[in-house]
Amino acid sequence: GEADPKAGEGAGEQFHLGRVATPDEVAAWDIDVRPDGLGLPEGSGTVAQGEAIFDENCASCHGDFGEAVGRWPVLAGGQGTLKDDRPVKTIGSYWPYLSTVYDYIHRAMPFGNARSLSNDDVYALTAYVLYLNDVVTDEDFELSKSNFASIHMPNEKNFIPDDRDSEPQYANESEPCMTDCIPGKAKITMHAAVLDVTPEANADKKDEAPAAGIE
Amino acid sequence: GEADPKAGEGAGEQFHLGRVATPDEVAAWDIDVRPDGLGLPEGSGTVAQGEAIFDENCASCHGDFGEAVGRWPVLAGGQGTLKDDRPVKTIGSYWPYLSTVYDYIHRAMPFGNARSLSNDDVYALTAYVLYLNDVVTDEDFELSKSNFASIHMPNEKNFIPDDRDSEPQYANESEPCMTDCIPGKAKITMHAAVLDVTPEANADKKDEAPAAGIE
Amino acid sequence: KAGLAGGAALAASKAQAAGDPVITEVQDWNRYPGDGVDVHPYGMPSQFEADVVRRNVAWLTADPISSINFTPLHSLDGIITPNGLCFERHHAGAAVIDPKEHRLMINGLVDKPLIFTMEDLKRFPRYNRVYFLECAANSGMEWRGAQLNGCQFTHGMLHCVMYTGVLLKDILNEAGVKTSGKWVLAEGADASAMTRSIPLDKAMEDCMVAFGQNGEALRTEQGYPLRLVVPGFEGNMWVKWLRRLEVGDEPWQQREETSKYTDLLPNGKARRFTFAMDVKSVITNPSPQAPITHGKGRTVLTGLAWSGHGTIKRVDVSIDGGRNWHTARIDGPSLSLALHRFYYEFDWDGSDLYLQSRAIDEKGYVQPTKNELRATRGENSIYHNNGIQTWYVNKDGVAENVEVS
Amino acid sequence: KAGLAGGAALAASKAQAAGDPVITEVQDWNRYPGDGVDVHPYGMPSQFEADVVRRNVAWLTADPISSINFTPLHSLDGIITPNGLCFERHHAGAAVIDPKEHRLMINGLVDKPLIFTMEDLKRFPRYNRVYFLECAANSGMEWRGAQLNGCQFTHGMLHCVMYTGVLLKDILNEAGVKTSGKWVLAEGADASAMTRSIPLDKAMEDCMVAFGQNGEALRTEQGYPLRLVVPGFEGNMWVKWLRRLEVGDEPWQQREETSKYTDLLPNGKARRFTFAMDVKSVITNPSPQAPITHGKGRTVLTGLAWSGHGTIKRVDVSIDGGRNWHTARIDGPSLSLALHRFYYEFDWDGSDLYLQSRAIDEKGYVQPTKNELRATRGENSIYHNNGIQTWYVNKDGVAENVEVS
Ligand code: HEC
Ligand code: HEC
Ligand SMILES: [Ca+2]
Ligand SMILES: [Ca+2]
Ligand SMILES: [Ca+2]
Ligand SMILES: [Ca+2]
Ligand SMILES: [Ca+2]
Ligand SMILES: [Ca+2]
Ligand SMILES: [Co+2]
Ligand SMILES: [Co+2]
Structure with a gap:
């Protein structure tokens, strides 16, 4: 009785369902931007314009310099920390492509009032975030559709494909040990109870600093 | 991965769980009564005693003569109707064993206050229900543990074992017809819409008489 | 407010766009956040599914404390009942x-x-x-x-x-x-x-x-x-x-x-002691509570089949009141003594439909017609009615419980 | 009131009976009716299961509208999440x-x-x-x-x-x-x-x-x-x-x-694009939120195993921190890319337990230890941590999240 979804009745067949999307409909939703510039709208904005919009709409969470207020995300800094015990991953220190900044601000920010920014606003904010991260240093720098693809992010080269299969625990296939695998009795090396960052029922422990966050 | 429950680890094994029940515990719950009299407690009650208890505790639903008030169950009558279009199945017309009457009243009646009757009460009520069904005719008849097994219900012989397998639709195995199985176009012989006993959202149609009940 | 002004301009231009406004205009759920993860420790169905409920039939019994309510089979899919x-x-x-x-x-x-x-x-x-x-x-x-x-x-x-x-x-x-x-x-x-x-x-x-x-x-x-x-x-x-x-x-x-x-x-x-439930099936969609609302063309017919004797081997579907049968597609896990889900997809030409389904189980039992059952059992059995169900669907897609000859 | 007097007499005699009073005395739920079939059109869990809820961790994120709550795995069984x-x-x-x-x-x-x-x-x-x-x-x-x-x-x-x-x-x-x-x-x-x-x-x-x-x-x-x-x-x-x-x-x-x-x-x-979820398992009971409360003797250990590469072929369980392993019983449907439920039943002698589980999937991938993962990936990966989890259970049955050498 288990039918294979790959071999279901009608596989490859057309069902004549749905209707053709109008150009305006596609334009309304197709706002994504790719590293090669595909999807970038017309428009432009300067660092200085971006600063004004940022101070008004963004700094309350992300801080005046992208340093973040409380636990809201950090947007700048952290360069050179990726090999540290506590790396600070920001647009400047980590993000491989600028297109992601434009795309994300446009679709999701400001948090609580998404899709409220014009294309020019987003160009200006993207320019300002570059400035906060020292990728551009000139307050008069203007980001636009035409110079967008020329900006490269410092960490772009450090992304590699999925090579988990080559790690020793997966690559060196062997029957796992069943008996007397480790000598001696088990010794506890670390207790969760010592850190005890476990949320208790009805307790708000926002102050306790966790040893690692979930992003 | 699919483990067979019949062949699970520990099948037939003892697990040393639970504890032995005390005699009083078993007595408290083991109130069932079988046709052969197993489980009948000491005690007795007469038709006349039963009538008094019935009028007080039962008649409000089942009627003074077991004829039922409204849609509550009928407890008497219906003899000779089992082959009718609308058979009336009661203790007198249908039930094969008297033990069931004792057992059920004791465990479940009066509805809303179960387990409130003494053993003598239940003997008396059982005697009275027999009387309402003309199985006994003497108001002074006393039902007790000792004469219980001597009472036989009129319809006992009409119960037969499950023989569905011998019905033609199951016994005459053959590949079901797939094409041109019935001549002509389908003709509707009966509409639910004509009877329309379907409950409507938020409509209370208690008054509509259904063509058949679910017991 | 440079940001918000820009937004207003955008919204204005969208309103004039050619197309469905739920697409061309930014909707509230695309702009403003919904409930956070601390709001529903135990979740409930969407407010838009308020009609997916058990229903009882008041006149069936004297009191709802000794009674029945019914699973909304026509609103469910797959083989698991929530x-x-x-x-x-x-x-x-x-x-x-x-x-x-x-x-x-x-x-x-x-x-x-x-x-x-x-x-x-x-x-x-x-x-x-x-x-x-x-x-x-x-x-x-x-x-x-x-x-x-x-x-x-x-x-x-x-x-x-x-x-x-x-x-x-x-x-x-x-x-x-x-x-x-x-x-x-x-x-x-x-x-x-x-x-x-x-x-x-x-x-x-x-x-x-x-x-x-x-x-x-x-x-x-x-x-x-x-x-x-x-x-x-x-x-x-x-x-x-x-x-x-x-x-x-x-x-x-x-x-x-x-x-x-x-x-x-x-x-x-x-x-007495008729314990096993017989081989049975029912078309859940279309059905009287779930009419066809999309008109002619591609139509998904679906239903449930089950048997007290094991798995379901096959389900046949008829759209002409039992004249011709088509073997349905059984989908999802086929587990012994569990519900089986079947589908029959067809292009509806808009004419009257007399829908029936017929299940066959692993022991070879074939679901009988209601009249086959009545021929041996009469009409007073109350229990174990596994007869083939017919839904009549008219040109408007409205479905009704009928019997056909 | 002959009927009710009889009931009182019965109750009095039961109170003196030798045994657990929840058995020897007639309880309210055995005497008075509960809710009828018209009361809960869409049912909810019993009031006695009020602790079986999703929980969030307030300090994890700035705001619960961009956050996570967690499935109470320790309160569930089988492979289906309600x-x-x-x-x-x-x-x-x-x-x-x-x-x-x-x-x-x-x-x-x-x-x-x-x-x-x-x-x-x-x-x-x-x-x-x-x-x-x-x-x-x-x-x-x-x-x-x-x-x-x-x-x-x-x-x-x-x-x-x-x-x-x-x-x-x-x-x-x-x-x-x-x-x-x-x-x-x-x-x-x-x-x-x-x-x-x-x-x-x-x-x-x-x-x-x-x-x-x-x-x-x-x-x-x-x-x-x-x-x-x-x-x-x-x-x-x-x-x-x-x-x-x-x-x-x-x-x-x-x-x-x-x-x-x-x-x-x-x-x-x-x-980047590390899409597939690796072979993984966890013991759900006993665990810190679900200690052993019955003392020594027959103990049911259970947990979940899963892999983004297909079905789970085997789960091994250790009660001594990885010294010795016992193959667990996988129960219920074994469906590709679904959770698998495993059990290991043993007689607990009351000594310290260091519980671990290790899953092996149909492609032969073996769930690694956390230290094996750290050896190649360090501690900053955040994602894809499928390392073997250890619960320490002390003589009182209290369980704790630990790491062992
Ligand atoms: C009310 C708080 C708030 C405001 C105001 C706000 N943000 Fe954010 N921002 C967030 C949160 C929360 C996230 C992370 C959202 C998530 O991951 O679910 C975020 C994420 C971001 C990120 C991605 C960070 C990363 O490391 O992935 C960028 C870039 C960003 N915001 C830019 C902006 C800009 C530009 C504005 C103003 C136009 C803005 N934000 C206004 C709360 C805010
Ligand atoms: C408040 C209404 C009510 C009262 C009072 C009541 N009953 Fe009932 N009785 C019922 C209902 C309802 C049923 C069916 C219960 C069910 O099927 O779930 C029933 C079923 C029965 C049946 C089985 C009928 C059948 O055909 O299966 C017997 C016998 C019976 N009652 C006897 C009694 C006796 C004796 C008393 C008094 C001691 C009593 N009842 C008081 C409502 C009542
Ligand atoms: Ca696009
Ligand atoms: Ca500033
Ligand atoms: Ca007994
Ligand atoms: Ca009287
Ligand atoms: Ca909270
Ligand atoms: Ca009602
Ligand atoms: Co039966
Ligand atoms: Co990944």
Whole structure:
């Protein structure tokens, strides 16, 4: 009785369902931007314009310099920390492509009032975030559709494909040990109870600093 | 991965769980009564005693003569109707064993206050229900543990074992017809819409008489 | 407010765009956040699914505390019934029992009578099995002809969940069944103290004592904290709020196996101990509560099939009242004694439809027509009506419960 | 009142009986009726199960509208997660969308861009499949060592339901994918407008566009009315409130595949597009939130195992911190890319336990230790932590999240 979804009745067949999307409909939703510039709208904005919009709409969470207020995300800094015990991953220190900044601000920010920014606003904010991260240093720098693809992010080269299969625990296939695998009795090396960052029922422990966050 | 429950680890094994029940515990719950009299407690009650208890505790639903008030169950009558279009199945017309009457009243009646009757009460009520069904005719008849097994219900012989397998639709195995199985176009012989006993959202149609009940 | 001004300009231009405004205009749910993760510790269905509920039929019984409500089969898909929608049948309301105060007793023809707490029971080996449960009275109203307009009412005393529990065999073995033991009486702790006699062979074969359904604890309406699972057998035997199991040498002939759940035949005889549920199916969509609303063209017909004898081997569908049959596609896991989901996709030309489905199980039993059943059983059996159901669908897509010749 | 007097006499005699009073005295639920069938059109869990809820961790995020709550794995059994307990992860709260106003668009490298209503989508052939969904950040807190005391928090970004939906392949074919198409961007309609790039091969292999879970409609928190199902791949890719699919020749490098869901290694390099979830398991009972309360003797250890590479072939359990391993009993349906339930029953002698489980999947991948993972990946990866979990159980049965040497 288990039918294979790959071999279901009608596989490859057309069902004549749905209707053709109008150009305006596609334009309304197709706002994504790719590293090669595909999807970038017309428009432009300067660092200085971006600063004004940022101070008004963004700094309350992300801080005046992208340093973040409380636990809201950090947007700048952290360069050179990726090999540290506590790396600070920001647009400047980590993000491989600028297109992601434009795309994300446009679709999701400001948090609580998404899709409220014009294309020019987003160009200006993207320019300002570059400035906060020292990728551009000139307050008069203007980001636009035409110079967008020329900006490269410092960490772009450090992304590699999925090579988990080559790690020793997966690559060196062997029957796992069943008996007397480790000598001696088990010794506890670390207790969760010592850190005890476990949320208790009805307790708000926002102050306790966790040893690692979930992003 | 699919483990067979019949062949699970520990099948037939003892697990040393639970504890032995005390005699009083078993007595408290083991109130069932079988046709052969197993489980009948000491005690007795007469038709006349039963009538008094019935009028007080039962008649409000089942009627003074077991004829039922409204849609509550009928407890008497219906003899000779089992082959009718609308058979009336009661203790007198249908039930094969008297033990069931004792057992059920004791465990479940009066509805809303179960387990409130003494053993003598239940003997008396059982005697009275027999009387309402003309199985006994003497108001002074006393039902007790000792004469219980001597009472036989009129319809006992009409119960037969499950023989569905011998019905033609199951016994005459053959590949079901797939094409041109019935001549002509389908003709509707009966509409639910004509009877329309379907409950409507938020409509209370208690008054509509259904063509058949679910017991 | 540079940002917000820009937004207003954008919205204005979108309003003039050619297309569906739910696409060309930014919607509230695309702009403003919804509820956070601390708002619904136990989630409920969307407000837009408020019509997906169990329904009862007030005139069926004297009082809703000894009554039935029905699973909305026409609103569901797949083979799993959500816990909140499993039909209810109880004889003295749904008992509320603190699991700490619940006990299971084993007595009768055993080496030693035993008492288990819920914690004791959870120490036996546990198993997880998907089984359908059908009330023997499901479709009982239809013996005399088409009556209730909707598969929720004609077939909704049916559900299918994954049970978690222990084997009845394991706990009976713990007490030690004497060789004279042939039957097991199961008793509930509710105010109806429901009792049924189960053949010992069945008890030792595949019955479970379950405390879980679909991953979580049993629901109150399904016998929390403990119910008997009697796979493939009529729902009434699956005693809820299970508190006692007695081993005996004879069946008990209790009210639910004499007055009820016996099948009256036209000659005045009545079958008893008709435990297994017969091979059966029903088209859930289209159906009276779920008409075709999209007009002609591609149409998905779907339904459920099940049998108390194992898996479903095949389901055939007819759209012309049984003249011609098409083998449906059975989809999803095909598990023994569980619901099976079938689909039949076709291009509707807009003409009248007389929809029927016919299930065939692994033992080769073929679902009969209602008239085949009536020919041997008459119209007074109440229980075990597994006849083929017909829905008539007119040119507007409106569906109705009918019988056809 | 002959009847009631008799009852009082009975109750008095029972009170003096030798035994547990919950047995020897008639309890209220055995005497008085409970709620009728018209009281709960959509049922909820018993009041005695009030602690079986999703829980969030306030300090994890700045605000619960972009946060996580966790499935109470320690309170569940079997392989199905009840809909109300499936963990939530959303980035702008749970969007509430009227299905009549929801649309799915297909654009990009297709022959014709298309718009579907929900009703259109339900006319494609439907399928029902059970799949686990795990957030790639599940167990992410544990990279630096034992931190959260309970499998709800260490492993609870995990659920497994039966989806009902249509094949992504079927709707992409309807639009006609151009030969240059290699990736699909999936986009949500919520206020985070979540986007992820899915390889076209995966999209055509087994992805679904689902509108049902466990028989009923998708829940709001899971993307009602429509979500993407990407079997075996990290949960973030299963875009909720799905409104758009764009076919392209390159991945989009969106925020959730660059800033997030990339795995930072000790050399400063970061892996991207680490889609498949690795072979993994966890003991759910005993565990810190579910200690052993029955003392020595027969003990049921149970847990879950899963792999993004197919079925689970075997689970081994150690009670001595990995010195010796015992093959556990896998129970229930073993479905590809679904949770598997395992049990290990043993007689506890009351001494310290160091509990571990180790899953092996059908491709032969063996679940690694946390230290094996740290040796190659360091402690900054956040995602894809499938290391073996250790629970220490002391003589009183109290359990704790630990690491052992
Ligand atoms: C009310 C708080 C708030 C405001 C105001 C706000 N943000 Fe954010 N921002 C967030 C949160 C929360 C996230 C992370 C969301 C998530 O991951 O679910 C975020 C994420 C970001 C990110 C991605 C960070 C990363 O490392 O992935 C960028 C870039 C960003 N915001 C830019 C902006 C800009 C530009 C504005 C103003 C136009 C803005 N934000 C206004 C709360 C805010
Ligand atoms: C408040 C209404 C009510 C009262 C009072 C009541 N009953 Fe009942 N009785 C019922 C209902 C309802 C049923 C059916 C219960 C079910 O099937 O779930 C029933 C069933 C029965 C049956 C089985 C009928 C059958 O055909 O299966 C017997 C016998 C019976 N009652 C006897 C009694 C006796 C004796 C008393 C008094 C001591 C009593 N009843 C008081 C409502 C009542
Ligand atoms: Ca695009
Ligand atoms: Ca500033
Ligand atoms: Ca007995
Ligand atoms: Ca009288
Ligand atoms: Ca909170
Ligand atoms: Ca009512
Ligand atoms: Co039967
Ligand atoms: Co990943």
